[in-house]
C-alpha cells in the first residue's frame with residue numbers, strides 16, 4: 022500500500038474521469054460534465070461525464086456480447102477466481118488512492134474510508150473461492166430409470182445501481198459475487214460519488230477481467246438510472262437506495278421485461294437495550310450505530326428502545342459518548358465523523374430535527390450545524406418524549422438523529438421494534454441469553470447483532486425483510502442470487518413408452 026501524505030491535502034484541480042465501456046475508458050468528449058465539490062471543503066474534486074442513453078445502450082450491448090460469447094461464464098471457476106484474487110491485491114495496492122477519492126466525494130473520514138477499502142479487498146478474496154465452490158445438486162433417488170440434476174447458471178447481464186453513502190463498499194458487496202457467478206454487468210453509481218466505481222473498473226481490467234464484463238455509465242438517476250431499470254436487455258437489476266426508487270424498479274421491471282430484482286432499501290433499525298446489558302458497551306454501540314458515517318447508513322441504529330428502569334441514565338451515557346466524538350475535516354486522520362454527503366440530505370436531516378420538535382419531541386443534545394467555515398456538518402441529535410406515531414420515530418432520517426422509546430416488558434420491546442414498515446437490521450444488548458435469543462428470533466430484520474452493532478464481513482449475507490427489500494447480497498447467498506436454477510431430468514436406458 023502506498024503511504025499516505027501527511028497531512029492529506031485537497032487536490033489542486035479536480036480529477037476528470039471518463040466512463041467505462043468494453044474494457045476501455047471513454048473520455049467525456051462533448052458530453053456535459055458534472056462537477057463534484059467536496060461536502061466537507063466545498064471545493065471541486067472530480068468531474069464526471071453525464072452519459073447519454075446511447076452510451077448506456079453501448080454498455081449494455083458490450084455486457085451482452087461478453088455474456089453470450091461465454092468469454093467469462095465459459096471459464097472455469099478457478100480462472101474466474103484468479104481474476105478476483107488479483108483484483109483484491111490491486112485494490113490493496115491502490116487503497117490510498119481509492120480511500121482519498123471516497124473521502125473527497127462522500128465526506129467520510131479518511132481512516133474509515135481506508136478500513137472500508139481493505140474490507141472490499143477481502144470481499145474479492147472471499148468471492149474468488151465462491152467462484153470455485155458454486156454448485157448445484159443431484160437426485161440419485163428417482164429410481165433406476167431417471168437421474169436428476171439441479172444446475173446453477175448465471176442470470177446474464179446485471180444492472181447495478183448504487184448510492185452515495187458507501188460508494189465503494191456497497192459496490193464491492195456486489196461486484197465480486199456477480200462476477201463469481203459468471204454474469205457480466207453495467208454499473209450506474211450515484212452521480213455524486215462515481216469516482217471509485219470507475220477506479221474499480223480499471224482495476225478489474227488490469228486484473229485480467231475480459232473486456233465488456235464490467236461497464237460503468239455515469240449520470241443522474243432520473244435519466245441513466247431510469248433507462249437502466251427499464252432496459253429490455255438487462256436480465257437482473259440490483260438496486261440499493263431509497264424505498265421510493267425501489268418502488269420504481271419494481272414498476273419498471275413489470276413494464277419492461279420482468280427482469281429479476283434485488284433491492285436493498287431503507288431501514289429504521291432498533292437498538293434494543295435491556296437493563297442487564299453491559300451498559301457501557303451498549304452506550305458505545307448505540308453512539309457508534311447512530312453517528313458512524315454521520316448516520317447515513319441503511320443499517321444505522323436510529324431507534325433506541327431501552328428498558329425504562331435505566332432509560333434516563335443510559336441516555337446520559339450515550340450523550341457523553343456522542344459529546345466526545347471528533348467531528349470535522351475528514352482528511353484529518355483523527356476525525357471520527359465527517360460531512361453530510363449532499364446538500365439535499367443536509368436539508369432533510371435538519372427538517373426532521375425541526376419538525377420533530379414541533380411535534381413535541383424533546384431534543385436533549387446535538388442537532389446543530391457545526392460552524393467549520395466550510396462544508397456540511399451536523400452534531401448527533403438525541404430525542405426523548407417521542408411517540409411511536411411521530412415521523413421522527415417512523416421515517417428513515419438517514420442522518421445522525423436518534424429517538425428514544427422506553428419499554429417495560431420484553432414483549433413490549435419486541436412489539437415496538439417490529440412497529441415499522443422496514444426490517445433491515447436490529448441490535449439487542451443483554452447479558453441474558455434467553456432474552457437475547459428471544460428478541461433475535463422475534464424481531465423481523467435481515468441482519469441482527471447481539472451485544473454489538475454494524476459488524477459484518479464477506480461471509481454474512483445482507484438484505485432486508487418487508488419494505489427494506491428483496492433478496493440477499495454477499496455470502497454464499499450473494500452468488501446464488503445472481504444465478505438461475507435449472508432442473509435436468511436424465512432418462513437412463515430404454516424409455517417406457519406412452520400407454521404401455
Ligand code: TXE
Nearest residue numbers: 183184210211241242243246247262263266286287319419
Ligand atoms: O437516493 P436515491 P437519494 C435513502 C435515504 C435518503 C433517501 C434519498 O433515506 O434520504 O434515500 O437519497 C439512483 N431510476 N437512501 O435521493 O435517489 C441514483 O442516481 C433509477 C437509503 O440519493 O434512491 C443513485 O445511484 N435509478 C440508501 C441511487 O439511485 C435512480 C442509500 C440511489 O439514489 C432513479 C441512499 C431512478 N428513477 C439513500 N432515481 C440505503 N438503503 O443505503 C435515482 N436513482
